[in-house]
Amino acid sequence: MTEFPIVRRRHPWRWVLSLLLLALAAALAWQVSRNEVFDFATVPKYMFDPRIMSGLVVTLYVTIGSMLIGLVLGVLLAVMRISDNPVLRAMAEAFIWFFRGTPVLVQLIFWFNIGIIFPSLAIGIPGGPMLFEISTNTLMTAAVTALLGLGLNEGAYMSEIVRAGIVSVDRGQREAALAIGLPPQRVLFRIVLPQALRVIIPPTGNQFISLLKTSSLVSVIAAGDLLTQATRIYNENFRILELLVVASIWYLLLTTLASIGQFYIERRFSRGFAIPKSEAGPSVLKQFFGRGEGKAVQQEGRPS
Amino acid sequence: MNASIVEVRSVSKSYGEFPVLKNVSFEVADGEVACIIGPSGAGKSTILRCINRLEKQSSGMIFVSGDPIGFRHEGGKYHELDEREVAAQRAGIGMVFQRFNLFQHMTVMQNIIEAPVTLGRMSKADAVEMARELLARVGLTQKENDYPAQLSGGQQQRVAIVRALAMQPKVLLFDEPTSALDPELVGEVLSVMKDLAEAGMTMILVTHEIGFAREVADTVYFMVDGEIVEQGAAAQVLTSPGHERTKAFLGRVK
Numbered sequence: 424m425t426e427f428p429i430v431r432r433r434h435p436w437r438w439v440l441s442l443l444l445l446a447l448a449a450a451l452a453w454q455v456s457r458n459e460v461f462d463f464a465t466v467p468k469y470m471f472d473p474r475i476m477s478g479l480v481v482t483l484y485v486t487i488g489s490m491l492i493g494l495v496l497g498v499l500l501a502v503m504r505i506s507d508n509p510v511l512r513a514m515a516e517a518f519i520w521f522f523r524g525t526p527v528l529v530q531l532i533f534w535f536n537i538g539i540i541f542p543s544l545a546i547g548i549p550g551g552p553m554l555f556e557i558s559t560n561t562l563m564t565a566a567v568t569a570l571l572g573l574g575l576n577e578g579a580y581m582s583e584i585v586r587a588g589i590v591s592v593d594r595g596q597r598e599a600a601l602a603i604g605l606p607p608q609r610v611l612f613r614i615v616l617p618q619a620l621r622v623i624i625p626p627t628g629n630q631f632i633s634l635l636k637t638s639s640l641v642s643v644i645a646a647g648d649l650l651t652q653a654t655r656i657y658n659e660n661f662r663i664l665e666l667l668v669v670a671s672i673w674y675l676l677l678t679t680l681a682s683i684g685q686f687y688i689e690r691r692f693s694r695g696f697a698i699p700k701s702e703a704g705p706s707v708l709k710q711f712f713g714r715g716e717g718k719a720v721q722q723e724g725r726p727s
Numbered sequence: 728m729n730a731s732i733v734e735v736r737s738v739s740k741s742y743g744e745f746p747v748l749k750n751v752s753f754e755v756a757d758g759e760v761a762c763i764i765g766p767s768g769a770g771k772s773t774i775l776r777c778i779n780r781l782e783k784q785s786s787g788m789i790f791v792s793g794d795p796i797g798f799r800h801e802g803g804k805y806h807e808l809d810e811r812e813v814a815a816q817r818a819g820i821g822m823v824f825q826r827f828n829l830f831q832h833m834t835v836m837q838n839i840i841e842a843p844v845t846l847g848r849m850s851k852a853d854a855v856e857m858a859r860e861l862l863a864r865v866g867l868t869q870k871e872n873d874y875p876a877q878l879s880g881g882q883q884q885r886v887a888i889v890r891a892l893a894m895q896p897k898v899l900l901f902d903e904p905t906s907a908l909d910p911e912l913v914g915e916v917l918s919v920m921k922d923l924a925e926a927g928m929t930m931i932l933v934t935h936e937i938g939f940a941r942e943v944a945d946t947v948y949f950m951v952d953g954e955i956v957e958q959g960a961a962a963q964v965l966t967s968p969g970h971e972r973t974k975a976f977l978g979r980v981k
């Protein structure tokens with residue numbers, strides 16, 4: 424047997440760059456710590472303040488809620504856009520055109536003030552009795568407005584993502600499903616969409632992370648989210664930057680958790696497709712100093 | 728010959744101005760193996776796809792077991808069916824594609840039982856049992872938990888045949904089932920198809936495997952430019968073709 428002694432490549436520049444960055448970070452930290460205006464003690468003090476906690480809950484609920492609305496709406500709009508019914512297609516396109524074409528901040532303020540033109544919402548038979556009536560201001564609380572405003576907007580963006588996913592699935596999959604007699608709806612939900620998910624999930628994860636942050640816009644209608652609460656507190660104690668740091672730490676934590684979740688969901692939905700197992704783990708640090716050993720491409724496949 | 732399972736009557740189709748099928752008619756009897764051959768672009772795939780209504784013909788009518796495909800015959804007129812009703816008709820017509828088209832996100836077993844179970848043809852337990860029997864028949868006993876990407880082309884195509892058989896179709900349509908396979912894998916698929924033919928399955932087969940057609944087919948149709956230019960018993964058309972185009976074509980593919 425012949426031996427082939429191998430000397431792997433070194434990466435000295437990675438070390439140099441890392442040291443430089445560390446030095447920069449240390450210098451910055453030192454500068455900030457010497458600053459007497461910024462009160463460090465305020466940050467941990469408010470980290471778990473009940474108002475911040477309730478803001479966190481609202482942020483989560485608004486984000487997850489409007490993402491769910493966006494997902495359902497996105498699938499619906501995407502299916503409408505690829506249907507052969509021209510009326511449905513036009514409806515979907517008009518919706519997307521409108522909600523993508525106007526700023527979400529404007530939409531939020533608009534929905535919040537919708538009571539001005541429609542003081543009450545009612546369901547009834549025209550000319551006949553009212554079955555149900557509610558004052559718009561009772562229905563459209565800040566939280567409901569936030570969900571609706573962000574959800575409708577998200578739906579417009581998600582529909583593009585879902586459509587790209589559906590289009591990415593090989594046409595043969597749909598044809599084979601139709602050919603064995605599956606009705607169109609089953610073809611969509613059992614065969615096409617599950618495979619489209621592989622393409623849909625990565626950008627959806629990005630949408631979700633973006634939405635976590637965009638949800639702070641609802642503070643303009645005082646919806647009680649993380650930023651609303653931080654604002655309320657600093658309006659009392661004038662510790663503006665400290666409270667913004669508190670809010671930012673929570674946003675960072677949430678987005679980090681979301682990225683980790685995204686990784687595992689992506690892996691789950693690549694079933695049946697060959698993916699390199701060695702890329703497991705959401706961290707890039709793992710690979711950073713690695714000597715780049717050969718990575719075997721394995722197939723992901725197990726009975727479910 | 729037995730009663731007709733498939734009747735294609737005066738079917739024409741064009742894409743815009745371009746005619747792809749011109750007044751095509753033929754019948755396939757119960758248990759018959761019909762082979763459609765012809766040069767690329769002749770309309771062979773198109774006629775197969777019209778039979779299970781993946782394509783809609785511009786005129787003419789196709790009957791499977793007497794039912795007009797895609798229509799309901801009522802009061803002397805043919806009323807177009809909705810997608811759900813067409814799906815029910817397709818369930819009785821199996822199709823095997825050139826590129827297998829197994830559902831990539833499902834195991835072999837899931838691929839096979841998906842339609843029979845979701846369409847309420849049988850319980851899941853019965854479907855699994857039937858799938859195992861069929862897999863054994865095509866020599867794939869060990870593969871039920873594999874994903875399509877883990878199988879060779881020949882294995883995938885055998886699974887695709889089993890998936891079609893699981894619906895107990897009245898007729899099986901094959902569109903160049905071995906064209907996407909490496910030469911050494913062609914035999915295993917052809918042998919499964921031969922078994923099916925011998926078991927009395929009605930089959931319509933588009934293929935370039937003239938040797939196989941000669942061995943297995945009862946009738947052969949030679950298509951050019953959307954028309955059937957020659958038809959007859961397999962031995963006769965393939966051995967002593969009457970039409971110049973057929974002669975030229977057979978000379979080239981052999």
Ligand SMILES: Nc1ncnc2c1ncn2[C@@H]1O[C@H](COP(=O)(O)OP(=O)(O)OP(=O)(O)O)[C@@H](O)[C@H]1O
Nearest residue numbers: 742745747765766767768769770771772773774903
């Ligand atoms: N969707 C389509 N739009 C326009 N023309 C099409 C479409 N599908 C098929 N055609 C045309 O119809 C003709 C017949 O196509 P078909 O696929 O039936 O041929 P074929 O006999 O199966 O050929 P091959 O041996 O290459 O598979 C071809 O000229 C093709 O270009």
Ligand SMILES: [Mg+2]
Nearest residue numbers: 771772773902
């Ligand atoms: Mg073809």
